[in-house]
Amino acid sequence: MTREDFAERWQQQHYPTMDLRDEVPxxxxxxxxICSVAKDGSKKINEFYVIQNAETIEVL
Numbered sequence: 605m606t607r608e609d610f611a612e613r614w615q616q617q618h619y620p621t622m623d624l625r626d627e628v629p630x631x632x633x634x635x636x637x638i639c640s641v642a643k644d645g646s647k648k649i650n651e652f653y654v655i656q657n658a659e660t661i662e663v664l
Contacts, residue, residue, distance in 0.1 A: 607629075607632050610628070610635055611624065611625070
């Protein structure tokens, strides 16, 4: 998923009325790291699930 796709989906699902452009690089980096770890494992990651749970990921 590209950064632009990530930003659009995250914006729509979590904060539709806020401007999140400044925060996207940070959260996209986390998203990419999780995807990388998942690809190294035996299970495929569900990208939609990661975005749905972005608030939980923030704690990491």
